[in-house]
Amino acid sequence: MTIAGRGAWRIAWPCLALALLLIALPRMGPVFHAWMPELRAPVYTRTSFVALTAAHIGLVGMATLIAVVLGLGIGILATRPATRSLLPTVRAVAVIGQTFPPVAVLAIAVPLLGFGAAPTLLALCLYGVLPVLGQTVAGIENVSRPALDAADGMGYGRWRKLWEVELPLAAGPIMAGVRLSAIVSVGTATIGSAVGASTLGAPIIEGLVSNNTAYVVQGALLVAALAMSIDAVLAWIERYVRRGLV
Amino acid sequence: MIELDHVTRRYGETAVIDDLSLRIEGGELFVLVGPSGSGKSTLLRTINRLISIDDGAIRIDGRDVREVPVASLRRGIGYAIQSVGLFPHRTVAENIATVPRLLGWPAARIRARVDELIAMLQLDGENVLDRYPHALSGGQQQRVGVARALAAEPAIMLMDEPFGALDPLTRDALQSSIQAIHAQTGTTIVFVTHDMDEALRLGERIGLMESGRLLQVGTPLELLRDPACERVRAFVGGENPGLRELSVRRVRSVLRDGEASSAPAVDADATLQQALATMLEHGSDVLRVRDAKGTTLGVLHLTDLLARKP
Incomplete structure (x- = not known):
């Protein structure tokens, strides 16, 4: 098998696993019944798993998009000569922000935004910005000095240097930040169901509340498969981005 | 400028x-x-x-x-x-x-x-x-x-x-x-x-x-x-x-007319330092000077190295 073929397989198998779970889980009532015979309803049916997965992906996708725009934007600003004075503050906020638990952000957001997807999106965005921001700053700061000196000496303009030299050379770390941000969001989004957002957290939380372990297992399996699928797809994108934006 | x-x-x-x-x-x-x-x-x-x-x-x-x-x-x-x-x-x-x-x-x-x-x-x-x-x-x-x-x-x-x-x-x-x-x-x-x-x-x-x-x-x-x-x-x-001075002067600037067909050869664009090294290597106090094509241009004697010409 060629290297490209093996790369494709690495993306394909988590996605296949997710698809299989989505097809099989609703039909696995007898299996879960045999495993936990005391449960009256062994498979979660309030909303279809497909709908929950789609909603989950939508929420995570939106949050990651906003996180990338904000994180990249602030990271670029903080490394420009004119606005470099922001850098220590940005670094401090990024580090401190990471220490807030997402549940706390949700608890604060609900009184402001009400129940539903909105407070969850806010929590995911706030949380997702930090890895992208941190990695953008680190990536740009670590671009080889001689390459930058040469770029200046050859007459690159400020923005062209950013686009053609700094960002391509920082693309690896930045994409690692994007991956981390998306993966953290997939996990965190499940908590959103506690405040009424439609996500794969719904069966988990309902299972915990009604002492239905089968629901928890079903939700957890889907969330895990989704996280691995998203990670695999982003890893594949990262490989291409590392080779250069231009 | x-x-x-x-x-x-x-x-x-x-x-x-x-x-x-x-x-x-x-x-x-x-x-x-x-x-x-x-x-x-x-x-x-x-x-x-x-x-x-x-x-x-x-x-x-x-x-x-x-x-x-x-x-x-x-x-x-x-x-x-x-x-x-x-x-x-x-x-x-x-x-x-x-x-x-x-x-x-x-x-x-x-x-x-x-x-x-x-x-x-x-x-x-x-x-x-x-x-x-x-x-x-x-x-x-x-x-x-x-x-x-x-x-x-x-x-x-x-x-x-x-x-x-x-x-x-x-x-x-x-x-x-x-x-x-x-x-x-x-x-x-x-x-x-x-x-x-x-x-x-x-x-x-x-x-x-x-x-x-x-x-x-x-x-x-x-x-x-x-x-x-x-x-x-x-x-x-x-x-x-x-x-060091020998290293910045060229054979071309000090060569003189003459024949020395059996002497070791040196390039006209070589430095006097390289010429001296060639003399030491062959134990010879005279060198045949040739251009890049191999044509003989003249000869170089050990005493020429001592002359303080430009």
């Missing part, structure tokens, strides 16, 4: 370039030499405005560099540095094409120019065009760095210790390349080094710097024979000023 007119650059209270004036002629290969911290690299970087000056003026062909938009000033000046600074995400061909691309040359012209430079820097035959910099040896990387600096046919090249990190053999080959390129293109080259042998070998004129000032400016022979002060004598002459 580059004119530096009472240039001063300070870092805090210290003047790293101290009221320095210098005139570098068009087409010259000028070497700035001096110990670390003498300000020679800083001076070089003021010419393309990578470092700004606090007092004085720098003019290229009569025009103050501060009047030229900085990007177009730099695109018109080649720049090669010790750490090379090739773009790791670009192939060799793309690296070389950097400035022509910034200048918006058509693709066909860029392609032709890249091929020309690959030949000029003896990188042809090695299939380097589509490789990435990390796959090249140090010497190849610096050849690509020099090719990139020459790409847009600049009238001026600034070179900041470009060969300082290379092994002696590679450095020697690159020094020869630079001399050939200079002879071929007529580009004005300002070359910074801390290596006096390199300065004496390459420089048509040499400016010796210390503490932000020029101690002396002159041809290699002038610096060796007529040092302006003890510092210059110590720095230029080193431990063997006599041998």
Whole structure:
């Protein structure tokens, strides 16, 4: 098998696993019944798993998009000569922000935004910005000095240097930040169901509340498969981005 | 022509370039030499405005560099540095094409120019065009760095210790390349080094710097024979000023008519130091002098080495 073929397989198998779970889980009532015979309803049916997965992906996708725009934007600003004075503050906020638990952000957001997807999106965005921001700053700061000196000496303009030299050379770390941000969001989004957002957290939380372990297992399996699928797809994108934006 | 007119650059209270004036002629290969911290690299970087000056003026062909938009000033000046600074995400061909691309040359012209430079820097035959910099040896990387600096046919090249990190053999080959390129293109080259042998070998004129000032400016022979002060004598002459002098004079300048068909041969463009080495090697006090085609031009006697001719 060629290297490209093996790369494709690495993306394909988590996605296949997710698809299989989505097809099989609703039909696995007898299996879960045999495993936990005391449960009256062994498979979660309030909303279809497909709908929950789609909603989950939508929420995570939106949050990651906003996180990338904000994180990249602030990271670029903080490394420009004119606005470099922001850098220590940005670094401090990024580090401190990471220490807030997402549940706390949700608890604060609900009184402001009400129940539903909105407070969850806010929590995911706030949380997702930090890895992208941190990695953008680190990536740009670590671009080889001689390459930058040469770029200046050859007459690159400020923005062209950013686009053609700094960002391509920082693309690896930045994409690692994007991956981390998306993966953290997939996990965190499940908590959103506690405040009424439609996500794969719904069966988990309902299972915990009604002492239905089968629901928890079903939700957890889907969330895990989704996280691995998203990670695999982003890893594949990262490989291409590392080779250069231009 | 580059004119530096009472240039001063300070870092805090210290003047790293101290009221320095210098005139570098068009087409010259000028070497700035001096110990670390003498300000020679800083001076070089003021010419393309990578470092700004606090007092004085720098003019290229009569025009103050501060009047030229900085990007177009730099695109018109080649720049090669010790750490090379090739773009790791670009192939060799793309690296070389950097400035022509910034200048918006058509693709066909860029392609032709890249091929020309690959030949000029003896990188042809090695299939380097589509490789990435990390796959090249140090010497190849610096050849690509020099090719990139020459790409847009600049009238001026600034070179900041470009060969300082290379092994002696590679450095020697690159020094020869630079001399050939200079002879071929007529580009004005300002070359910074801390290596006096390199300065004496390459420089048509040499400016010796210390503490932000020029101690002396002159041809290699002038610096060796007529040092302006003890510092210059110590720095230029080193431990063997006599041998250094032989290293900057050519056989061509002292050969005389005669026949010595059985004597060992020496090239007319070799240095007198190389000629002396050949004499020692063969135990002969006379050499046959030939040109590059092998035609005998005359002879060189041991006593000719002792004559203080130019």
